[in-house]
Amino acid sequence: MSTVAPETIDVTLGERSYPVWIGRGLLDDHARWRAALRGRHVLVISNRTVAPLYLERVAHGLDGLQWSSFLLEDGEAHKTFANVGLALDALSKLGATRDACVIALGGGVVGDLAGFTAACWMRGIDFIQMPTTLLSMVDSSVGGKTGVNLPAGKNLVGAFHQPRAVIADIGTLDSLPAREYRAGLAEVIKGAAIGDADFFTWLEQHADALAQRDETTLVQAIATKVRYKAGVVARDETEQGERALLNLGHTFGHALETAGHYTTLLHGEGVAVGMLLAARLSERLGMSAPADTQRLEQLLNTAGLPTAVPAGFDPEQLCALMRLDKKNIAGTLRLILWQGIGRAQIISGVSESDVLAVLRAATGTHR
Structure with a gap:
């Protein structure tokens, strides 16, 4: 774990305010993000590219809790109602109660779908964003926009549902392909523009x-x-x-x-x-x-x-x-x-x- 203190930025929304932590080694800083979990049930939503790299590190922070994972195929084409239904089934099998939490471990597709799943289960449960791409760190993980695509267009169905915390571990960017990294720079440039x-x-x-x-x-x-x-x-x-x-x-x-x-x-x-x-x-x-x-x-x-x-x-x-x-x-x-x-x-x-x-x-x- 890095000895350098992470950057902390607060999203101020009254009772729904939350921190965004940016730094290296944050996935392993279990004491920091475990405090955001209020219940005993956790569903980690990730994809088949990210999970082999980082799921085990997150799992170490879930000791003593009842948790499971739901993995998407990688790519925007999988941000669908069908996969939301499967994720909700996973919450059902877990026996998730109203104090359960969904953890989004991945890029924007994972974060959008995980957040929407959390917004739907029992009319809204907690979720935590753990973005693993530059684009999701600087944009989609912050602000509470969640949703899925339809054949007619992108993000036509969704909900505003704010996370409990955003854990932006920049160490995950070490494994990010060059094209994905450059795509994230577009959102950085957009903010300045x-x-x-x-x-x-x-x-x-x-x-x-x-x-x-x-x-x-x-x-x-x-x-x-x-x-x-x-x-x-x-x-x-x-x-x-x-x-x-x-x-x-x-x-x-x-x-x-x-x-x-x-x-x-x-x-x-x-x-x-x-x-x-x-x-x-x-x-x-x-x-x-x-x-x-x-x-x-x-x-x-x-x-x-x-x-x-x-x-x-x-x-x-x-x-x-x-x-x-x-x-x-x-x-x-x-x-x-x-x-x-x-x-x-x-x-x-x-x-x-x-x-x-x-x-x-x-x-x-x-x-």
Whole structure:
């Protein structure tokens, strides 16, 4: 276990407030996270990639409790109602009572599905996030968004259900494949692009160190992003206003993920391309300057992230998928755009013709 004290960030939501701990060796710091368990039943939800690496370490902290595990196959395509049903069956077989806890050990798919399962069992039981990917550490593990996908689109069903604690052990990132690591950097960049121009400049200056996984730089980047998100969640937990800004690039990105059947792009890759499309749309609408778009594209490139729509995608299909986005109101497109780096805003009534023009330019399809 690391002797360096972890970063501690509090998500302040009254009686439902909780800590986010960021550091090395936290999975083995059983005294720290065991205190968040209130009952005797625990279901650990993980996947078949992560569990062989880390489940045993978590199990050592569950001595004396009645616990079991439920393992998903790896990938976004497995974030389904069917697997929620199987996870609920696992809770039933465990005899889980209202003071039971679900532990989410894995990335965003595991965290979303585990949180939704916890929200459903007996109308809501505790859960703890133990994110093992950079993307889940800086984004999906914090804020209480849970849910599953439908064939029609991503995250169309879910609930706001806050965790009891977030245990972000950066040691788990040592085993993270390079592509998954880069996908997580997209969410770090997104936070800066939305509301922190100084952090964006810092990322430009430290992009090489982040790409090389320098630990000091990495912890600072994770903590800065989590601190920003924690503040937004505290002010707007259920996304009635400001929290929607955190979805910069997501409407485009989710459409790209869905069109690719969750196999073409990782979530962070979809966000990267989506952010750039949102910047180009902002520029087309006269909201932002070309120089800001260019800085974003350069930083994404330096981070090793994709900036182009994959070949073969149809702009009309992408636009149709964007119509199903949860942020839309009264049948009109409602997008998160920006006025330049660090100045995002919610724009309602966006013209589909402008969206299509950006998508056609990005796919090389012109009419």
